[in-house]
Amino acid sequence: MTPGPRPTAPSALFPALVVTGITLLALFLALPILALVLRVPPGVLAAHLSEPVVQEALRLSLLTSVAATAVVVALGLPAAYLLATRAFPGKRVLEVMVDLPMVLPPTVAGIALLLAFGRMGLAGRALAVFGISIPFTTTAVVMAQVFMSAPFFIAAARAGFAGVDSRLLEAAATLRASEAHRFRRVMLPLALPSLIAGAAMAWARALGEFGATITFAGNLPGVTQTMPLAVYISLQSDLDAAVALSILLLAWSFALLLALRSAPAFWMGGGADARRSDPAQAR
C-alpha cells in the first residue's frame, strides 16, 4: 500500500457503482425466472395447462386468494388506521403481533393454525361441539392465506394513513367533521393508492401461499390443492408439468402486481403524487 493523497471519487464512480449494483440484482432476480420460462416449449406448456387438475387448481387459487384478500382488507383496515393515528398502551405488542407472520416459517404457521383451529385445537375443540371442523376444507386454505398475507396489507395501509397530510385532517376537524366523516372523505381517498398497493401485495402473497396451506389444509385436488401445492406435488413426478404450472403462476402474479401498481395513476389522475409530495413539502 502506498500512502498518498486520498483521491476524491471521480464523478463517474458513483453512477458506475449504482448501475453495476442494479445490473447484478436484475440478473440475479431475472435469470431464475428466465430459466423457468425457457425450460418448457410453448406446446408442452399449453398441453399441461389444459389438464383438469391444473384447471381445478387455478379455479381454487382464484377463489381462495380473492376471498382471503377481501378478509384481509376488511379486518386489516381498522388495525392499520389505529396503528397510524393513535398512541395507546400495548401498541408495540399489537405491531409485533401484526408483523410476526412475515417472519414465521409458513410450515410453523400451519402447525400453529392446526393447534388453534384443528379438531383438537384450542378454539377448534369448541367449534367441534357444533359439528364444525376446519382442517382439510377450502375455508382452511383461506385462513392460512389470510394469516400469511395480512401483514403485507396492514403495513402498506398503515403507511398510507400515516402519510395523509395532517393539515388536511385539522382543516376537516375545524369544519366539525366527525372522525367517521374525516375517515371516509379525507383519509380513505388520500390513502387509497397505498391501500390498493397493499391489497395487491396481500393478494400476490395469498396466491403463492404454500407451507401453511399444506400443513393446515392438507392437499386434495379440487378442495385444498391450490396452484403452489399442485406445483409441488407435480414436482415429485413430472418436472415439466411443475415448471408449466409455475410459469402460469408467475405470469399471473406479474400481471397482477404490474396492473395494481400502475392502476392508481390511471384511476385517480395523479392522486398518488399529490399525497406523496404533500408531507414532504410540509417538512
Add this chain to the structure above:
Amino acid sequence: MIVALPAAGAAPSRELRVFAASSLAGAFGDIAQRYEKAHSGFVVRLNLAGSQQLAAQIEQGAPADLFASADLRWMSYLAERSLVDSTSPTFARNRLVVIVPRTNPARISRLQDLARSGVKLVMGAATVPVGRYGREMLSCVSRQPGFAADFATKALRNIVSEEENVKSVVSKVQLGEADAGVVYRSDVTGAVARYVRTFEIPDSANVLAEYPIAVLRAAAERDAARDFIELVLSAEGQAILEQRGLMRAAGRAP
C-alpha cells in the same frame, strides 16, 4: 443447499455426503455415528428428504456420495441416467401400517372401518412411494376374505389429504386431525407411538417397500461410500435398522 463451514480448531475432516429417504432418518443417524467412530477424520452429512426429491437433486448435480432410496423406482431412475453405480443392493424392507390417533375419534377397531363413510383418511400422494404402496395395499386388501370388493374405492373416497411425504401423514394423525393414516412401520417411533394406535396389515396383503443403496458415479469419496454400504449391510447395521422399525433385507439372517 448445505453450506459446510470449516469447524473452528478441528482437524480438517473429509465429508461423506449421504442422501437418504426421510424414513431412514433414525436408522441412518445411528449408523452415521458408528461410521464416524470407526473412521476418524470422516464426517457423515445426511441429507434427508423424499426419495423423489433426492433423485431430482442428484439429477440437478447436487454433490453427493451415496443415495439410499425408499423404493426401487427412483434408484432405477438415476441408474437409467448413469448417475449411480449399477450395483444397488437392497439393504432393508419396510411394511405399511395404519395408524389412528390414541383418542380414536372415528372409533376405528379394524381395517374394514377405513371404508366407513365420514372417516378422515390421510395418505401420501400417488407420486410419493408411501402413497403408491398405500394404494396397492388397499386394492390387495379388497381381495382378502372378510373385505368388501369395493373396500379400496370407498377408502380412497375418504381421503381428505394427499401428503407429499410420509412424515406429514404421521403428524396429521399425531395431532388428531386425521382419523387414520397409512404410514411405514418405521415411522411409528417411540415419540409417535405415545400419540397413536397401530393396526397391522396382514402380510398377504401388505406391500413390502424395498430400500436400495448405491454409490454415485460422481462421488468424491468412493471408498468411504463403499465402506458405509458395507456397514449398512453388516450384522451391526442390520440390527440398527431393525431397532428403528425396518425389516432386514431378504436373505440377511440375524
